Amino acid sequence: MSSELAYKIRQIREVETSGRGEFSQLIGIAKKTLEGIEQTGRVPKGDLLEAVCKKWPKYTLWLMTGQVDEVCGQVSPDIERARRELKQTGTGTN
Template sequence: MASDLAKRIRLIREAETSGRAEFSQLIGISKKTIEGMEQTGRTPKGELLEAVCNTWPKYTLWLMTGQVNEEAGQISPEIEKARKAFKPTGTATD
């Protein structure tokens, strides 16, 4: 059974990058480590968690607890995807 942390890291990767290679480059952790965590579902080590939190601090609370606090800027990948998909409408012409 995959750990909740491994599942959440995968969701962050899918929301923020085009794949494992880009994700591993951005966080400075080998692609092989990311693949191993995702394929086995093993709980990620502190170094990986710290790298993800340092790269995307907006996900720290959600990554560690599964909770969000939008007022404090702590969101989930689902919220980020919805924000990116939202296109403001209106009558402005500039």
């Protein structure tokens, strides 16, 4: 489970920010803490998970359960990435 959460945190970071520095600043953690989580698969603490969910609530369901519910606005980073690509090409619906 720990490496799965670390992977999910990284996926959110890659879609929503320009890098570890920006992500760390936005959620209020040290960059070294984030590096440790991503590089070693260490289990993120509850306050870090809460900060991520507060900053990007659309990923809460996916982060915690691996599920999505687009009707309710709960998506994964892959879905968000695809939406952005469609928007850039002018083929998106939003």
